[in-house]
Amino acid sequence: MPLPLIVQTALNGFTLGMLYVLVASGITLMFGIMHIVNFAHGAILMLGAFSFLILYQFLGVNFFLSLLICPVVIGALGIILGRICFQPFRGELDRSFITSLGLILIFQASMLVCFGNFAFALRGPVQGVVRLFGIAISWERILVIVVGLVAMTGLFLFIKLNKWGQAMVASAQDDVGGMLQGIDLNKVAAACMFIGCGLAGVAGALVGTIFSIEPFMGEAYVVKCFMIVALGGLGSLPGAVVGGLILGFLEAFATVLTGAAIGPLIAFVIVIFFLLFRPRGLLGHA
Amino acid sequence: MHKLTSVRFLASFSLVLILTLMPLFTQDTYLLGVFVLIFFNIILTATFRQIWNIGYLNIANISFLGFGAYTSGLLAIKLGLNFWACLLFAGIVTGLLALLIGYVTLRVKGFYFVMMTVALVESIRMTIMASPREWMGGATGLTNIPVPDSIVIPGLVTIGFDSRANFYYLVLGAMVIFLVALYSIESSRFGMTLRAIKQADVLAEHVGINTMRYKIVGFVFALTIVGLTGSLYAHYYSFIAPAELGFMGTSWSIIYGVIGGWGSIAGPIIGASLITALSELLRPFKQYLPIPLGVVLIFMLLFMPEGIIGLPTRISRLARRALKSR
Numbered sequence: 001m002p003l004p005l006i007v008q009t010a011l012n013g014f015t016l017g018m019l020y021v022l023v024a025s026g027i028t029l030m031f032g033i034m035h036i037v038n039f040a041h042g043a044i045l046m047l048g049a050f051s052f053l054i055l056y057q058f059l060g061v062n063f064f065l066s067l068l069i070c071p072v073v074i075g076a077l078g079i080i081l082g083r084i085c086f087q088p089f090r091g092e093l094d095r096s097f098i099t100s101l102g103l104i105l106i107f108q109a110s111m112l113v114c115f116g117n118f119a120f121a122l123r124g125p126v127q128g129v130v131r132l133f134g135i136a137i138s139w140e141r142i143l144v145i146v147v148g149l150v151a152m153t154g155l156f157l158f159i160k161l162n163k164w165g166q167a168m169v170a171s172a173q174d175d176v177g178g179m180l181q182g183i184d185l186n187k188v189a190a191a192c193m194f195i196g197c198g199l200a201g202v203a204g205a206l207v208g209t210i211f212s213i214e215p216f217m218g219e220a221y222v223v224k225c226f227m228i229v230a231l232g233g234l235g236s237l238p239g240a241v242v243g244g245l246i247l248g249f250l251e252a253f254a255t256v257l258t259g260a261a262i263g264p265l266i267a268f269v270i271v272i273f274f275l276l277f278r279p280r281g282l283l284g285h286a
Numbered sequence: 287m288h289k290l291t292s293v294r295f296l297a298s299f300s301l302v303l304i305l306t307l308m309p310l311f312t313q314d315t316y317l318l319g320v321f322v323l324i325f326f327n328i329i330l331t332a333t334f335r336q337i338w339n340i341g342y343l344n345i346a347n348i349s350f351l352g353f354g355a356y357t358s359g360l361l362a363i364k365l366g367l368n369f370w371a372c373l374l375f376a377g378i379v380t381g382l383l384a385l386l387i388g389y390v391t392l393r394v395k396g397f398y399f400v401m402m403t404v405a406l407v408e409s410i411r412m413t414i415m416a417s418p419r420e421w422m423g424g425a426t427g428l429t430n431i432p433v434p435d436s437i438v439i440p441g442l443v444t445i446g447f448d449s450r451a452n453f454y455y456l457v458l459g460a461m462v463i464f465l466v467a468l469y470s471i472e473s474s475r476f477g478m479t480l481r482a483i484k485q486a487d488v489l490a491e492h493v494g495i496n497t498m499r500y501k502i503v504g505f506v507f508a509l510t511i512v513g514l515t516g517s518l519y520a521h522y523y524s525f526i527a528p529a530e531l532g533f534m535g536t537s538w539s540i541i542y543g544v545i546g547g548w549g550s551i552a553g554p555i556i557g558a559s560l561i562t563a564l565s566e567l568l569r570p571f572k573q574y575l576p577i578p579l580g581v582v583l584i585f586m587l588l589f590m591p592e593g594i595i596g597l598p599t600r601i602s603r604l605a606r607r608a609l610k611s612r
């Protein structure tokens with residue numbers, strides 16, 4: 001491979017990886033703090049994409065304003081979902097998994113009813129491509145990378161510096177111990193659902209700008225992001241970041257080397273084999 | 287207890303009798319088709335339950351339907367093999383694959399097993415999608431899978447499978463055999479051991495049970511049935527495509543099972559028949575149906591985890607409590 005192609009592919013992989021990181025960190029937060037398997041996270045991403053479509057395309061709200069409103073809306077939805085559907089199944093992986101299957105049915109069918117089985121495309125605020133040293137990258141992809149970096153930095157700062165972030169870490173380590181120190185688990189769970197779903201909402205909006213929006217778009221993401229969470233180590237946020245970037249790069253390079261049909265598959269198979277030999281993931285505990 | 291068993295036997299016997307006699311009264315191909323679909327769904331849900339009984343949520347259940355369907359379909363199309371040989375090979379190939387996959391994946395538990403099987407289901411679907419069209423049909427799938435060869439007993443009868451009624455009998459017979467096999471396994475000593483392993487596998491190991499061997503045998507047994515069903519499925523619809531083999535395929539079995547109840551094999555039967563029949567009856571509203579279904583699913587999980595088959599005990603318990611308080 002010539003050097004510009006390598007850099008180009010790496011940039012594409014980084015964009016893809018950034019999207020995966022946003023989704024996977026929500027899944028890993030919910031797993032770590034609420035001990036649930038939220039398989040409906042892909043459907044939540046899809047809802048994020050559709051709410052962005054409504055705000056930006058149909059209502060004509062400013063692009064960046066919609067990008068801010070969208071995660072708040074989806075995060076609020078996440079709090080409600082967490083309260084009704086996931087809180088009762090704290091610590092029960094199988095039952096929360098089945099609950100999220102129900103949520104997938106509801107979300108997909110309602111979007112299908114409202115919008116039909118079409119693929120929508122968004123036009124970003126800035127069209128066009130930046131060319132530098134024989135590398136081309138579209139403004140939309142730059143936006144994905146920037147927003148992803150900002151969101152993830154914000155999340156890490158929140159967890160390190162904020163009282164609520166520290167409460168989340170504490171209850172992830174030991175929820176009874178956290179309760180003894182006066183942490184309200186319900187509030188921590190609500191915060192976790194808000195952040196997790198909000199990140200999925202951002203990711204959904206960003207996916208809309210570079211790929212298309214349709215009711216079944218979430219399925220591919222949720223499967224990949226669960227692979228990432230398993231790859232990085234269950235419940236580990238740095239693990240989700242590392243895993244997401246790894247899968248993004250793997251997929252981009254495998255696609256360039258072998259074609260669009262086989263590329264994602266090869267990335268997948270590599271991850272499965274890795275998990276066979278190291279089931280606790282890269283940064284996970286035993 | 288003895289009385290209850292005979293009631294159960296009578297109920298299932300009369301049900302099978304009614305289903306057997308049904309084609310005599312109606313030749314409506316649509317109706318028979320709905321019943322065949324119900325039978326397929328029942329088998330898938332019951333086999334899923336068998337593995338769930340060992341404590342494993344096997345999302346890859348639908349992939350084994352794919353293994354059976356593709357083995358059988360490819361053999362019939364490419365080699366022109368007799369259907370019954372295809373069926374046999376579908377069972378053997380699926381069984382061997384189940385042995386291999388079970389040997390690797392049954393070592394991990396809980397969430398990791400779910401993840402492994404989710405990865406498996408998706409990578410198998412993607413492999414078939416990416417396969418060259420001349421080999422396995424690629425994304426469009428295998429089409430024109432021939433109908434089963436007729437059974438010829440020289441001088442006596444010839445049973446052809448061009449008619450829907452005869453195919454109905456074939457699938458019905460297969461379902462009855464499979465369900466009886468699953469039921470007798472479950473109530474045998476082997477089934478008891480499997481249940482013990484689900485409840486406390488470390489303890490089971492300590493009393494001298496080779497848990498891994500039991501798990502693998504249970505796994506392979508259930509998935510061989512799925513493979514055989516896959517062969518019937520492919521030849522019935524004469525079509526199989528990777529789009530049907532995603533994780534939502536297995537999710538439907540889970541939904542039927544949760545609504546029917548996992549407590550006994552009656553749960554999958556009731557759940558699968560009810561929901562399949564309902565979605566056929568409400569066909570005009572098909573795209574709306576998943577919304578109430580999802581709501582019902584979550585509601586059942588929250589308030590009725592025993593499912594529909596748990597209703598009688600629940601009602602009698604409520605009645606007893608009401609009587610007591612009076």
